[in-house]
Amino acid sequence: MIASQTQPVRRCHVYSADPEQAADELYQQLWQPDCSLVLLFVAPDYQLDKLAAALARRFGDVPVVGCTTAGEISPDGYRCHSIVGASFAAPDFFSVIKRIDALPDFDLSDALGTVMAARYALGQKCGFPLERRTFALLLVDGLSAREEQLAGRLARALGDIPICGGSAGDNMRFERTYILVDGQFVSDSAVLVLVATPHPFEVFKSEHTVRNGERLVVTEADSERRLVTEINAEPAAAEYARLLGVSPEKLSPLSFAAHPLVLNVGGVPYVRSIQRINPDLSLSFFCAVDEGIVLSGTRAVDIVDNLARTFHDLRSRLGQFQIVLGFDCILRTLPLLQSDAIARLSGLLAANAVIGFSTYGEQYQAMHVNQTFTGIAIGYGHGHD
16 A cells, blocks of 8 residues: 655555565555655564565665564554555655664763754754754664653653654563664664654644542552552552452453553643552552552543544644554553454554554653553645645
8 A cells, every 4th residue: 555656655564474575565665766764663573684684675775764563553454463664755754863772871961962963964954944843753672661761861852842652562472572773673772763844743642541530649669660569558459459349369461451540740641551460469560650659540431432533633733644653552452352442443543544553652752651542643734635
């Protein structure tokens, strides 16, 4: 599925398992004159080293970045065991890529240096001012547990440049996730992409949970390990189970997916999802939870109606979408697999030009979140047919 020859954005989806054939198909569908960026979201079951080499031979100097997934979002909606991609061409889109290694050591001064260099390089390429015409995309090793620090420091360094992105996946194996950058798939790394465009765009998030029930005070936690030991001065799992009206031994991954907790910052909700219950009744989370913060229980609203409203509101501001880069938490869809909602949601994504992947976490501005759909919607502007 390819955009017309006159469009600066192309989208595609390939199933070929052979790395050489997949690279051929990706090149045929994504290459375009003045191609300035290729984004790829790749199922982890590919021979990644061979695929990276094949892509490098075909795309040459064109920057190709991406990551492995827990499922892909194609032009036809949710898919798996495949590769989805998008390409962008100048003069409508200019990009600069910055690889980030040694994630535990990446401090604010590193973030400032990285962003300063990227902004300078992007300014050299563009024929228009960067102000209000630049966004940042962040892809991170989804098992690094460094997303909070990266997002927070990069957001501070970026200032008024909005940022969002996703954490790489490996189809729920939780063994190793990879970032595609500099012609190879690497772990313990991240990639920051700065994109400048004269087209209207908006960074957004959407979650289908709303606050419900009592307040839960985190009374003992280790945020570095994403571990909560006590809630309301009780063993964390016992107190969470009480909130749900079950015993701790009844808690399961589906319980956690269906009943996340939420942190409110300035009236804006940020979802905090539980990964597992530990033998000592502590809870491991998918993102950092600080001691002393107040969480709330949640109730779900219709996930399809919720995201449809988000897209409707975005179109009212941006006009028709050229593309939506979407980062959709795998925990959002797990509880839906036995319902018709997954097909409805898949159709909604296809109808709104979404390309992306199912993630192990999402970045939105300075925050790392869970069970959220974050994205970058790029329009044509009003008046486009």
